[in-house]
Amino acid sequence: MSISERKEREKSEMRELVLQTALKLFIDKGFENVSIRKIADAIDYSPGTIYLYYKDKDEILFELHNRGFSEFYKFQLAVQNIEDPIARLDAHGRAYIDFALSNPEYYDIMFIARAPAKKIKLFNNWELGDRTYSLLKDNVKSCIDAGYYQGQNLEAVVFALWAFVHGIASLIIRERMQLVPKDVLQQLTAGALQFMKSTAK
Template identity: 55%
Template sequence: MGTKERKERQKTEMRESILSAALKLFSDKGFENVTMRNIADEIEYSVGTIYLYFQDKDEIFYELHKMGFDEFFKRQLDVQNVKDPLERITEHGLAYIRFAIDHPHYYDLMFISRVPAKIINEQEDWSSGTRTYDLLKLNIAQAKEDGYFKDVEVEVAAFSLWSFVHGISSLFVRDRLKMIPQESIGSLVSGALKFLERAY
């Protein structure tokens, strides 16, 4: 490996170290309680080093938020080929909850913390979050064409379903669902979805 390639690899590794440390600190302590110096101390580098990669912690937060939603969207696409629209929506719900369980720090930053809204709204090119919700609405529209959710608007059904899986995910992330084993999630989501479909 040449000098140039080695330097690029070192830069990439440093950037990943900064993001990894910031992710944990933001989730554990809260975005507003973390400083650039805290992040530097976590990886045992000078604060000046952090500023070589990110201009401030808002930029770090935005990058983490985008990374989380990119992975989240990938998981949604992985189940998009399920033929039956209602079953597909169920699989999307399960993928949503599994993401929260597998990546609690990311989920906390993406959906629970109140800080991202201000930062994300300032980014005109941000679309990582909206495309996942758009995909849910698309699937609901296709389900309506097949006779499901007949008497409800797409927006209402999307909001209801998202609120449902978000509630379960948030409770898991905050360790408030100890009474429900993880292996029961699938049947819980499927049953609740059928209940919602009948209600509409």
């Protein structure tokens, strides 16, 4: 069994190597500069070899999307120990945007890029997206239980808040705020978050 075990290990090591190389290119040179050929080149393999470990480029991007969610989830958990539900929800929102802007490549592939959407459809579930959504939902639920968002529909509020933070993150990442000076944008974002917090009751 030892040999087949080693083979399996080597296979997953190679998959990991490809993935890490893709991520590195992704972060260093941007989305449009990641190609199968460049990944292969960076690890001294021929282009065809990549296809022995991944079905196609979308599978690599989908795997990166998964890694992004894993990082994202950890990042979000750091906020869950806050007692006060409103403070927790507020911190959650800020953490969301913070992650997005600190890891724009990950955020893009998780929530903006077209590539992973096809695979999500294929698998007919989006486990990682749902898990993130549930976290937000729990926090909104806590607020409602504590008497905030009175008379509001839980799902509607959750979707609204998600859309809100996603809107900010994606407008910035896709450079629709590039003509707003950085410090002004920061204030604007902080102001918008504060406004959103104030709507809890």
